[in-house]
Amino acid sequence: MIDGKLEGPFAAEFLSTCLAYFMALSVRTPRWTKARVADYISSEEEIPGRVSDTTIGRLLDPGYPQEPSEETLQAVAAFLLKMRAITPDQIRLAIQSPSLLDASSFPTIFPRPETQAYQLFLSTLVGRFGAVDARDDRFFTSELVLRRLPKTGVLIVKEVAWLFHVSNMDMIKRSTRNLAPDMILTVHQKLPAAGGKVVTSSASAGFVVATSEIMALLLRADTAGFQSVINVKHISFAENGSILGLDTWRNDGWTDAKSARSYQKHSEKPRDIARLMLREIDYHKFKLDNTVAKLLNKRSIKNRTDGQVHDFFQLEEIGRLDRGGVIEKQTDIDSQLVEALDWGDIEEFRRLLAEGANPNVYYRGSHERLIFILSNNGRLEFVKAVLATGRCDLTVRDEFGLPPSHSPGETARMFAEQSLGPDDLIVNTFSEVRNLLLEEEIKQLRAKRPAPRSPAP
Structure with a gap:
């Protein structure tokens, strides 16, 4: 046992x-x-x-x-x-698991009331939330899954965000009640017909802090420290007590002053644009009972948050990204490869790989190889590109001894539990990334396996 x-x-x-x-x-x-x-x-x-x-x-x-x-x-x-x-x-x-180990200290740092009402409140938070935004020809979705961590009272959260370029935004708006957040599945279905192409995607994970004074979601990308805080300003409830949505904003370190004031369509990196769209966003909770969904004359409870949560948690601000209208010229072809990824330029990424760029390069400012960045964030086309080279080493492991296929598989499982249906973009994309990597991992491990010994004479 x-x-x-x-x-x-x-x-x-x-x-x-x-x-x-x-x-x-x-x-x-x-x-x-x-x-x-x-x-x-x-x-x-x-x-x-x-x-x-x-x-x-x-x-x-x-x-x-x-x-x-x-x-x-x-x-x-x-x-x-x-x-x-x-x-x-x-x-x-x-x-x-690493999340469980990290969560073990949370009750001491953020004491929580053990009342029945508080436990019921945490239970109502569990589920899947979605938000959408659009500017010019850019369309953005962010989805959260909140779930209780086994053996603890801690809520964990996983966020997956997508930025698309859409050639026919009017089609998207007409078919989704002008970008209603509960229509994300319809958006995913309509994107191909509207000329939608993924520009960038990202996944972050962390914990939910909910006390009598504050509610916030601490998120980090990959294995770095907590990089952003989703501050919950309002929680919207239905009459039966079910949560309808979250009104949120991100900490000041998430975007710089310039991007917070203006949107520059062609001079900002996709990740910067996504951060700007995430600055203030309202999340809708999915899988509501039909009766609850009609109760849009909801009451709203304001969450008491005084001052900057960013300062409260003493977070380090995210490093600023260099800006420019084109991929910066660099002498190092591997650096150009990473830059092409940052700009979401899959054609340039493929060209650089064909010219000899190293698919096993470490991502800028990270101790992880590029394949972990791609797999963790569900960058399907980029994963296909590095696998097509035949030069990507998938026998490498992260700091926990896990293979590249683990993180996308775990993400797919978290969202599959709250699946929106067979066209669920997150579940399908992360599952495909995981399966492609797992298949290639097995091939490479089989190639490295010692040959069977000859039978004794």
Whole structure:
């Protein structure tokens, strides 16, 4: 029996990847299929629980809308331990995820009332939120998933933001009630017909701080420190107490004074434009009951926030990006590659790779290789471009020992739990990124595997 609870997107993605590696790389015959794994688990007395091949298939799919049960994860973990495909230390990582470790100090730093009313309030926050904005030919969406972290009273949050170039904005506005935030799924469906192309996307993760004095979402990109704070100014409620939406603004360090005052269509990097659009934005909560959705004559409760939350949390301001109308000329082709990514210029990115730019370069100002930046942020076309070179090393691991495929898989699982439907852009994109990377990781690990020894004479 595993000592500790295995649950949540992190543990599910971790064990799913380990199982996929084992099934693909095992030298035993007959080969391990989903059916054979399920039969072994169900017949082995030392492994708790029973699973079917359908259950195994759902675990291996990051886009499946139902989270695997703790019983399934325990059984798969016990199977992998018995097969010596993972170690007890790796099981401890799956149980004590990085988010859980970070959250362990939160109750001390931000004491929370343990009243029934407060716990009910946290429960109403759990779910998926969306926001939209448009300026000229740029269209922007931001989506949040809030969920309770197992074994704690802490809420974690994942944000995925997209910036699109749209040639027919009127079509988008007509089909979405003039960009109503609850129409994000319709937006995703209409974008191809409206000439919509992804310019940039980004993913951030963090924690929700909710006390009697303040409510804020602390977010960080990749493994850096907390880079932004989403301050919640108002929480809108329906008459039955369900949350309808959040009225928010970002801390001052998120955008500089110039971009906060004006929008310059062709002279700002896509990430700067996205930051500007995120400056003040209202989030709508999805999956509302039809009765609740009609209660738009909602009451509004103001969250008491005095002064700059940015200063309260003593955050370091984000480094400013250089501005310019074109990709800056640099002598280092690898630096030009990173610059092309910052501008969302996939054609220039491909050209530089074809000319010999290193796909394994470290991203500017980061201790992570470029592939982790691309995978973490769901940059599908850029991931395809680096994989097409055949020179991207996917045997590398991050500081937690996780492969490039892990983060997009975990993101897909978090949003799949609150899926908007089969055309869910976040779930589909991050699942595809994860699957492409996982397939190539397995190929590279298989190539590095020692050849089987010849039989003894």
